[in-house]
Amino acid sequence: MRIRTVIMMGLVLITVAACSSSATTQPSGGPSAAAKAWNLTLIQGVAGDPFYVTMACGAQAEATKEGVNLNVTGGNKWDATVQKPVIDSVTAAHPDGVMVAPDDSKALLAPLKAMSDAGIKVTFVDTKLDDTSFAVSSIATDNLAGGTLAAKTLAQLVGDKGTVLVVNVDPGISTTDARVKGFTDEMKNHPNITVLDVQYTHDDPTAATTITTATLAAHPDLAGVFATNVQNAEGVATGLKQASNTTVKTIAFDAGPKQIEDLNNGIVQGLIAQDPYGIGVAGVQQTVLALNGGSTTATIQTQLAALTKDNVNDPTMQKYLYKASCS
């Protein structure tokens, strides 16, 4: 026991000495020439989501093309309290530029501002903060237009009459809020369609399932559902299957592998696909541009497409299909 204690104490002293001697301030690395092999990090909104996986694929492809290094990371839940330590750790790792999809437009202002103050170029991809003053660029789908497109497509599918339900994620997420706004604003032009109160799922497919089955029970004449993201789309599809319902028309945002399958099987009737690949590419482009001293574009809006069974196999539509992995 005594010898063990001696060894233990020795180890402690050595490690304390080693740590304090190598504790330095952050390296001030400024580029001497333009077009250096920059280090970039992509902070996804949530890891594992096909939308963000596809974004990472696009970012990786562009990074390889431009000759820069890319690291991809993200929390395992869409949760600002989980993403904050990720953001802080990435700041500590001090890449040259970061593309980030913040989980909350207000709660993460402080850590992202700190990241920018540390000299890291910050680009918003997909979601953004309320305050974008310090960002290089904000790249997102025109979610408002996406919501409008969803409303038009759904109105067509339900024959321009009936009750429709909106299944959203959480208030305060810039992207989904815009989609809902676009949807409800457009629906004002369709007087024979009633839009029920928006329901929130916290990005939990099980909650979406429960909401769907409950709404069907309360409104047996439900004509259509608008699911604002992939998780919600999956939950709604499960809910309709559980209720053995084939009459409700569903429009979902995002075209992940499961959603494409559902589209082909007739469980979902329309998908509003974003271009996450394109967002990833643009994100890397803008960040590298800023690092090389060029002038960047403050806001970039990427395209959307409405996918139905009829056009899903068109070659022009392939880029809108999200992947579960890059290979």
Place this chain on the structure above:
Amino acid sequence: MADPLLQARGIVKSYGHVEALRGCDFEVYPNEIVALIGDNGAGKSTLIKILAGTEQADEGEILLEGHKIHVGSPFEAMRLGIETVYQDLALAPDLDGSANLYLGREVMMPGLLGKLGFLDNRAMRTGARKAFGELGVDLQNAQSAVANLSGGQRQSVAVARSVAWASKVVFLDEPTAALGVIQTARVLETVKRIRDRGVAAVLISHNMRQVLEVADRIEVLRLGRRVARFDGKGATIEQLVSAMTGGLAEEGAA
């Protein structure tokens, strides 16, 4: 003979259909060690529980120094000066010897600190050293958790705790049941010292030899009643066993 210190008369106690005690009597006099023996199911543990306040009798009365008392809870028993060492010891295994000794009766720091709840650990450790020393209990590492002690040492700590606080009677329920020879001898030494301090001890044991070695008097229970009383010096094992199993006529020699 002087008046009994603690006396039980006609105690009746049933658990559902089972009659544990059917009009049981018991006495213990000051400054003596009395052994309470009987076969399994004779009612020894039940009687002890009632006298120590853990259980309440259905009928009968208890007298302490001639006055009728009602022992409603173990806490009341403690206040009356009655302590018990249970078979399962009732020690907190993660606490050390002094913490266990003073459990429920901690010494606080003087002044404001004490009012805020700060313990005077040094005073308690000193007191514990003294209490254990007087009873011949030797703990090499006084700050080690009681669970790290051997069975005999743990038993001794439990006995020492009861002795330290008891002013009248200490009940010991099978204190050496799980011990080896040397430890048993140590615990019995401690028990003898209880009597030497002016406190009466009631010992429940299955070990006849031990009983004859240590007890001043022996009371025998059978089927919920007292059936015999013996003097510690003259009795033989055969007599005790006979009384326990019903060989002798009721209430023989005194």
Place this chain on the structure above:
Amino acid sequence: MTGVQTSRTESIRRSIKARLKPVAERWGSFSRTRLGSVVARTFSTNAAWIFLLLVVLMFIFNFLAPGKFFTEFNVRSMAENVAVLLVIAVGETFVMATGGIDLSVGYVLLFSGVTSAQVMNWGGKDSTNSGWDVVLLGFVVAIGSGLAWGVLNGLVVAKAKVPALIATLGTLGMSWGLAEILSNGQDLRYLPKIIADMGASRVIFDKVPLVVIVAVLVAAMGGVILSLTKFGRYTLAIGSNQEAARRAGINVDRHLISVYAMSGTLAGLAGFMSLAIFTTTTISGHANDNLQAIAAVVIGGTSLMGGVATVAGTTIGVCIPMVLFSGFTILGYQSFWRDVAVGAVLILAVYTDQLRRRRRERR
């Protein structure tokens, strides 16, 4: 093993032992002095061993990511990001010391934040420019909400004799549901600027975040109470042998209610701190706060069975998962590897505790 190999390892071992022997003897005589015995006892505790683990982890990450991991910025960030967890973990330490468990902490935290934010924004007004009186009111409401849930937990566990696991699972659901109802499922995003400033402020030469100071103070007080006061001793006694505590005259029911009330109150404080850090009520979060707190307490050496607990251990237990998280992220590993690492450390910690218990039961 052949005879030749045995003798070679033997001689190596013997030569190491011989060289360390004089050091060990010097240590031996030092440890018999008063100061020396205190140091020796500190190093034989479980807390010392996981502190060593923490130091080793930091050393490893510093080696793998020089100039990035062990920087002022990152150490400060890690401390800030564990501050809220440490506060609820201190409460959880006391609860687990009694042999119980409190699963409701995460959502009591959330509920307290919601009620606090709503009171501060009472009457539909935007509280951004409110003064200290409103902030104080919000603080009191947060603490009070936590206290109320804690007392409820205590009553159900002590009086209704419902097992703590089930009782606190129930209050987990109730507090979450009520928080959702009260907030209508929406984050409250307007809070007094004073609170946001407190969440961001730093003291002591502008280096230490205020929330870290608060957490450290809570831990210090908790540690003192647990190890030096009657309240702390009774907490451990009840966990060690509840029957013995009862027989010693301790009012076990009342004490249990106090302990759960303490845990709830600290969850309320943590809720207020979370409002300060995130400037919103973060309704979609806190799902795993309870498990993280329990993991920290267990990694810190507190026994699941109760009776053995230290706040120092919990403090280190809170740091280890965060160090792993930060280190793995800086090194660029996927988030899921982080979770694997923390899970492994947790199992290791419980296994070691079980070994210790089994060893002493054999005596």
